[in-house]
Amino acid sequence: MLLNCEICNGVGRRAAQTRSFVYAGQNLRCLQFVACCDVCGHCWRDEAYSNANLQHVEQACHVEVNRQQAANEFRSSIADATDAL
Numbered sequence: 247m248l249l250n251c252e253i254c255n256g257v258g259r260r261a262a263q264t265r266s267f268v269y270a271g272q273n274l275r276c277l278q279f280v281a282c283c284d285v286c287g288h289c290w291r292d293e294a295y296s297n298a299n300l301q302h303v304e305q306a307c308h309v310e311v312n313r314q315q316a317a318n319e320f321r322s323s324i325a326d327a328t329d330a331l
C-alpha cells in the first residue's frame with residue numbers, strides 16, 4: 247500500500263499518534279495511525295487506517311465501560327455488605 251503526500255507527493259509511512267477524546271464523561275486516550283511523509287514531514291490521517299483507528303477508539307471506549315461497570319458493581323457490593331451490618 248503506497249501513501250502519497252498531498253503536499254509534495256513524497257512517500258508516506260505509517261506512524262502512531264495518541265488521540266485524546268471524551269467518552270462517558272472520561273478523558274480517554276488511544277493509539278491512532280497516521281501517514282507521515284518521509285520527504286517533507288507532513289502527517290495526515292489516511293483512509294487506509296480509518297478502520298484500524300476506529301477499532302482503537304472502540305477498544306478504549308469498551309475498556310472504559312468495563313471499568314465503570316466494575317466500579318459500579320464494587321460500589322453496590324459494598325452497599326450490600328454495609329446494609330447487612
Ligand SMILES: [Zn+2]
Pocket residue numbers: 251252253254255256283284285286287288
Ligand atoms: Zn511530503
